[in-house]
Amino acid sequence: MTKPIAFDLSLSNWEEWTLQESIPKYRAKQIFQWIFQKNITAPSSFSNLPEAIRKKLAESFCWEPLIIDSKLISEDESQKLLLKTSDNLLIELVIMPYENRTTLCLSSQVGCKMGCTFCQTGKMGLKRNLSSGEILAQLLIANQILENKKVTNVVFMGMGEPLDNYDAVVKACSIMISSDGFNLSKAKVTVSTSGLVPEIRKLGTDLPVRLAISLHNADNEKRSKLMPVNRKYSLDELKEALLEYPASSRYGITFEYVMIDGKNDSLQDAKKLVHFLHGIKAKVNLIPVNPFPGMPITASTEQRIREFQMYLTKRSIPAPVRYSKGQDISGACGQLAAKRKEEVHMDPRKLHRKRRLNII
Ligand code: SAH
Ligand code: SF4
Numbered sequence: 001m002t003k004p005i006a007f008d009l010s011l012s013n014w015e016e017w018t019l020q021e022s023i024p025k026y027r028a029k030q031i032f033q034w035i036f037q038k039n040i041t042a043p044s045s046f047s048n049l050p051e052a053i054r055k056k057l058a059e060s061f062c063w064e065p066l067i068i069d070s071k072l073i074s075e076d077e078s079q080k081l082l083l084k085t086s087d088n089l090l091i092e093l094v095i096m097p098y099e100n101r102t103t104l105c106l107s108s109q110v111g112c113k114m115g116c117t118f119c120q121t122g123k124m125g126l127k128r129n130l131s132s133g134e135i136l137a138q139l140l141i142a143n144q145i146l147e148n149k150k151v152t153n154v155v156f157m158g159m160g161e162p163l164d165n166y167d168a169v170v171k172a173c174s175i176m177i178s179s180d181g182f183n184l185s186k187a188k189v190t191v192s193t194s195g196l197v198p199e200i201r202k203l204g205t206d207l208p209v210r211l212a213i214s215l216h217n218a219d220n221e222k223r224s225k226l227m228p229v230n231r232k233y234s235l236d237e238l239k240e241a242l243l244e245y246p247a248s249s250r251y252g253i254t255f256e257y258v259m260i261d262g263k264n265d266s267l268q269d270a271k272k273l274v275h276f277l278h279g280i281k282a283k284v285n286l287i288p289v290n291p292f293p294g295m296p297i298t299a300s301t302e303q304r305i306r307e308f309q310m311y312l313t314k315r316s317i318p319a320p321v322r323y324s325k326g327q328d329i330s331g332a333c334g335q336l337a338a339k340r341k342e343e344v345h346m347d348p349r350k351l352h353r354k355r356r357l358n359i360i
Pocket of ligand 1: 112118119192214288290
């Protein structure tokens with residue numbers, strides 16, 4: 001029988017466990033703090049616990065639900081990790097250092113069922129949801145790699161649609177912001193979604209963390225072609241939910257807009273976008289699409305991007321151009337995992353040559 005993942009347990013779950021094992025209740029908080037506050041994941045190091053409890057913990061739970069399969073370091077110093085689950089599936093994690101913060105881009109699912117046409121994770125389909133413990137394990141691994149520094153910001157922009165794995169994502173977020181856990185502020189945890197309207201509304205009531213919306217088009221017909229989710233929840237419904245989202249007026253909402261040549265980058269598209277954003281405190285990240293083999297689309301030209309950007313900024317909408325961090329190491333969502341899958345079938349000598357440059 002597989003053991004339960006230790007990081008799946010919330011503080012109240014640990015309290016239940018102590019009760020069941022006839023261990024004093026205050027031990028639950030100590031265990032929780034070792035894991036999520038001190039980022040120590042070997043029970044043998046839980047020095048304020050008696051030996052018998054440490055042994056029990058080691059025997060009863062899985063403490064390594066994800067292992068590092070490979071690690072790539074980009075020229076811009078971002079690190080991309082491929083992590084392997086206990087059932088041999090690959091997920092991606094990106095650590096992005098900036099001058100005054102370190103942002104972690106983590107995964108919420110293996111694959112994704114939303115089927116956006118420009119996205120390699122979407123092409124995979126959904127393999128399975130990650131548990132809250134597997135989501136938190138990514139943060140623990142990153143903090144352990146960073147040693148003296150710590151992750152300061154979390155964005156759910158790796159593999160998967162976080163709001164399609166609602167319960168696990170909300171449980172993980174609540175441990176991220178708990179003062180006995182990672183103690184991040186709500187403003188530093190961002191859930192990115194393709195626009196699942198009922199779950200956006202639910203998140204607003206349950207745990208209003210920051211929201212990012214992958215918009216990519218402000219015309220219903222065109223957006224439905226790029227993102228099938230739009231057929232279910234139209235732009236009008238999405239906008240209404242965003243206007244009612246509790247944190248939207250305080251933090252604002254970030255919109256991701258991949259720039260695809262001839263698909264969504266005309267001034268007419270920009271005009272529709274401005275109309276959609278009217279009344280929302282918005283920032284738009286313009287991201288030249290990162291093509292992958294077999295994808296029949298290319299990124300917009302630099303001139304097009306600048307014109308589009310100018311149209312927005314002249315109307316007081318901040319619109320920085322963001323090149324996916326770690327472009328040289330398959331920056332965008334799902335691209336590294338897909339590449340790794342191809343490599344598994346490659347001649348090992350060729351593989352070695354390819355990896356020599358940047359894998360450690
Ligand atoms: N499913 C969620 C979160 C993960 S996707 C969402 O869609 O918001 C993270 C971001 O990567 C999204 O904004 C997505 O649109 C973007 N993305 C996907 N494929 C891309 C590509 N080929 N080039 C650039 N960005 C891409
Ligand atoms: Fe899923 Fe996001 Fe990719 Fe769309 S962009 S397929 S929602 S991961």
